Amino acid sequence: MRRFLFVLLLVCPFLSFNAQNQPWQGKFEPIDNLISPPNSYRTASGAPGKAYWQQRADYKIKVTLDEKNNMILGEEMITYHNNSPEDLSYLWLQLEQNVNKKGNEDFGSINNSMKDGMTSRQMQFLTRAMDFPAGYSIKYVKDGAGNNLKTLVNNTMMKVKLNNSLNSGESATLSIAWSYPITDRSLFLLSREGYEYFPEDDNTVYLIAHWFPRMAVYNDTEGWQNQQFQKLGEFALEFGNYDVEISVPEDHIVASTGTLLNSESVLTKTQLNRLKKAEKSFSKPVMVITKEEAIDNEKQKSKKLKTWKFRADNVRDFAFASSRKFLWDAQAVELPTNTVMAMSFYPKEGLPVWKEESTNAIKQALEVYSEATFDYPYPVCISVNTSNIGMEFPMISFNGGRPVNGKISDAAKQSMVGTIIHEVGHNWFPMIVSSDERKWMWMDEGLNTFLHQRTVAERYPDYSSVTPKTIVPFMTGDKSILRPIMTTSDNELFNQFGMNFYIKPTVGLQMLRNSIIGKELFDEAFKEYANRWKYKHPNPADLFRTLEDATAVDLDWFYRGWFFTTDNVDMELNNVKWFKVFEENTNIEDKNNSSAVKIAANEKGATEAQKDFSNGPEVINMMDTPDNAYGQFLSRIDEKEIRKELSSKNIYEVTIKNVGGLVMPVTIEWIFTDGTKEIDKLPAQIWRRNEHEVKKTFIKEKEVSKVNLDPNFEFADTNMSNNSFPKVQTKSDFERFKEDKSNP
Numbered sequence: 139m140r141r142f143l144f145v146l147l148l149v150c151p152f153l154s155f156n157a158q159n160q161p162w163q164g165k166f167e168p169i170d171n172l173i174s175p176p177n178s179y180r181t182a183s184g185a186p187g188k189a190y191w192q193q194r195a196d197y198k199i200k201v202t203l204d205e206k207n208n209m210i211l212g213e214e215m216i217t218y219h220n221n222s223p224e225d226l227s228y229l230w231l232q233l234e235q236n237v238n239k240k241g242n243e244d245f246g247s248i249n250n251s252m253k254d255g256m257t258s259r260q261m262q263f264l265t266r267a268m269d270f271p272a273g274y275s276i277k278y279v280k281d282g283a284g285n286n287l288k289t290l291v292n293n294t295m296m297k298v299k300l301n302n303s304l305n306s307g308e309s310a311t312l313s314i315a316w317s318y319p320i321t322d323r324s325l326f327l328l329s330r331e332g333y334e335y336f337p338e339d340d341n342t343v344y345l346i347a348h349w350f351p352r353m354a355v356y357n358d359t360e361g362w363q364n365q366q367f368q369k370l371g372e373f374a375l376e377f378g379n380y381d382v383e384i385s386v387p388e389d390h391i392v393a394s395t396g397t398l399l400n401s402e403s404v405l406t407k408t409q410l411n412r413l414k415k416a417e418k419s420f421s422k423p424v425m426v427i428t429k430e431e432a433i434d435n436e437k438q439k440s441k442k443l444k445t446w447k448f449r450a451d452n453v454r455d456f457a458f459a460s461s462r463k464f465l466w467d468a469q470a471v472e473l474p475t476n477t478v479m480a481m482s483f484y485p486k487e488g489l490p491v492w493k494e495e496s497t498n499a500i501k502q503a504l505e506v507y508s509e510a511t512f513d514y515p516y517p518v519c520i521s522v523n524t525s526n527i528g529m530e531f532p533m534i535s536f537n538g539g540r541p542v543n544g545k546i547s548d549a550a551k552q553s554m555v556g557t558i559i560h561e562v563g564h565n566w567f568p569m570i571v572s573s574d575e576r577k578w579m580w581m582d583e584g585l586n587t588f589l590h591q592r593t594v595a596e597r598y599p600d601y602s603s604v605t606p607k608t609i610v611p612f613m614t615g616d617k618s619i620l621r622p623i624m625t626t627s628d629n630e631l632f633n634q635f636g637m638n639f640y641i642k643p644t645v646g647l648q649m650l651r652n653s654i655i656g657k658e659l660f661d662e663a664f665k666e667y668a669n670r671w672k673y674k675h676p677n678p679a680d681l682f683r684t685l686e687d688a689t690a691v692d693l694d695w696f697y698r699g700w701f702f703t704t705d706n707v708d709m710e711l712n713n714v715k716w717f718k719v720f721e722e723n724t725n726i727e728d729k730n731n732s733s734a735v736k737i738a739a740n741e742k743g744a745t746e747a748q749k750d751f752s753n754g755p756e757v758i759n760m761m762d763t764p765d766n767a768y769g770q771f772l773s774r775i776d777e778k779e780i781r782k783e784l785s786s787k788n789i790y791e792v793t794i795k796n797v798g799g800l801v802m803p804v805t806i807e808w809i810f811t812d813g814t815k816e817i818d819k820l821p822a823q824i825w826r827r828n829e830h831e832v833k834k835t836f837i838k839e840k841e842v843s844k845v846n847l848d849p850n851f852e853f854a855d856t857n858m859s860n861n862s863f864p865k866v867q868t869k870s871d872f873e874r875f876k877e878d879k880s881n882p
């Protein structure tokens with residue numbers, strides 16, 4: 139350690155704190171008490187432990203789509219593998235269709251208030267004035283020996299009581315038959331599935347999802363994850379292999395999770411040939427079904443059924459779409475270890491933009507996400523057009539965005555492409571890196587939006603994408619209703635889950651990557667997390683720990699602030715003081731009169747806070763170090779050399795205040811009088827000793843004319859008007875209001 143002894147000819151500035159701004163609140167303390175402790179299942183490094191286990195459920199399903207009655211009728215055999223160390227006397231299955239039963243649908247109280255004027259559709263959402271049938275009819279639940287099993291249904295969850303307990307390490311089969319009325323998507327605010335009717339040609343597009351009774355997750359963290367489905371918190375599902383036979387009207391085209399096993403019996407020779415061609419087409423999609431053929435198909439209205447057979451390995455869910463309206467295009471996407479068929483299915487109403495953009499967007503997402511995590515492992519990746527929303531399932535997603543009269547605005551097109559990238563991206567989070575969506579929406583939405591925005595920024599540079607600026611209005615919102623990211627899915631408000639669970643984690647990861655950890659280390663750590671937890675069930679602690687484990691960067695302060703509080707970043711550049719070292723004369727008597735600089739500074743009152751640099755530097759007297767300051771050292775530093783080194787330099791002492799509460803790294807931009815610029819970066823740890831105010835001294839060759847904090851807007855600083863010295867004159871709200879009034 140080197141120590142210079144400066145004697146400042148200044149009164150030390152008075153440090154003041156008010157009660158809320160205690161200089162130390164433990165912002166850098168470990169978050170061990172906020173996250174679950176490590177154990178033999180989940181290690182302290184954030185990886186699955188040696189004793190990690192996971193249940194597995196394989197499904198064989200036969201399902202019929204009854205177009206006349208808009209019904210789904212199915213039979214399934216589930217083989218459930220109990221890999222847990224516990225014996226189970228009952229199983230929980232998810233019956234998500236029951237959320238659509240009258241009385242259950244607004245269980246999450248999404249939007250329950252009356253307004254002065256309401257549309258009939260809003261009133262339908264609110265009151266279900268037009269009632270309709272919904273929810274499961276369970277015909278039977280049997281065990282492997284064909285015995286009926288007792289069940290109890292609690293809203294969206296079904297408890298199946300086993301005749302014999304399913305012991306650790308054993309497997310059991312369940313056979314279930316069920317049916318449910320498919321619901322009209324236009325009658326719900328949040329309809330992830332259901333049917334969309336097209337009156338013009340009297341046809342329907344069916345989006346069939348959470349359609350079969352599915353095993354709930356049983357794991358080391360929750361036991362049974364049997365929280366009710368309340369529409370916002372999505373799904374927690376086990377991996378397994380699926381054999382699914384889907385019977386639909388014979389003129390329907392089915393887009394589905396999995397590999398189509400009987401293409402020869404469900405597709406025409408022409409369609410098969412085109413598909414073969416598409417397998418070799420890497421640069422652009424091949425039309426498997428053209429617009430003309432789809433329009434011709436719309437008129438068929440066959441009453442006969444045809445069965446499509448699909449197989450999907452190692453997926454956590456299964457969904458499909460069916461219609462006679464579909465156009466179909468396909469192309470191959472080559473990844474280092476896998477070649478994927480990217481395919482889009484859309485009604486003619488999606489033209490021309492769907493033909494132009496959808497499959498290409500799948501390709502862009504497949505490439506960027508594979509590079510950032512692991513190669514997309516499945517054979518197909520499908521985007522199906524819907525009227526609204528975007529919804530993800532393994533290998534298939536339903537994506538909104540349609541032109542009006544063949545025209546689409548630039549914003550709507552960007553939103554459509556963004557939706558496709560996002561929903562394709564969900565194949566990684568949570569379809570493979572299978573976090574618990576019912577509990578932590580941010581874990582899949584946040585990580586996925588981060589890579590989705592990276593895909594947009596890299597592959598669609600003309601499109602707008604999320605940056606730290608995007609989150610500022612949210613971060614400055616009403617503190618009484620803001621919740622931290624670490625809020626469970628259904629406890630968030632409907633009007634802020636997008637910002638809190640999608641955008642805020644995205645910006646957090648952007649800050650870690652671009653400004654806190656650095657791209658190379660961050661990317662490696664993010665990849666590590668994805669690979670550690672693929673086909674497994676990670677918790678927030680596993681992500682937090684892995685990002686530290688793989689980077690050697692202590693991030694507890696960041697997690698604590700960004701994920702566990704609603705504080706924001708607001709750094710204030712409170713003061714910048716300019717000093718010059720007075721080159722001390724050997725003639726000690728002459729000291730007080732020999733420096734013109736010093737006299738000039740003194741005359742203007744060096745102790746007063748300066749508004750800018752016009753008063754010139756304040757003068758520091760640097761004296762020789764007295765012998766007693768060396769203690770027992772016999773050596774002496776070179777006083778002359780130090781004096782020479784500092785003599786012509788400008789010394790700047792910067793005072794920064796943390797107004798928003800979040801500790802963050804500090805980026806300082808120096809603009810010199812000759813117009814050149816320089817950047818200094820300080821790590822967040824500068825706030826360790828005083829979380830409210832820090833001072834830091836810099837030495838610059840050139841004279842500074844202006845200093846700015848966070849000039850590149852890396853840290854979502856919510857108030858940029860206090861980031862500069864000399865202070866930027868900002869207009870008051872009242873002045874702006876007056877100006878607005880006079881400028882109609």
Ligand SMILES: [Zn+2]
Nearest residue numbers: 560564583586
């Ligand atoms: Zn999403």
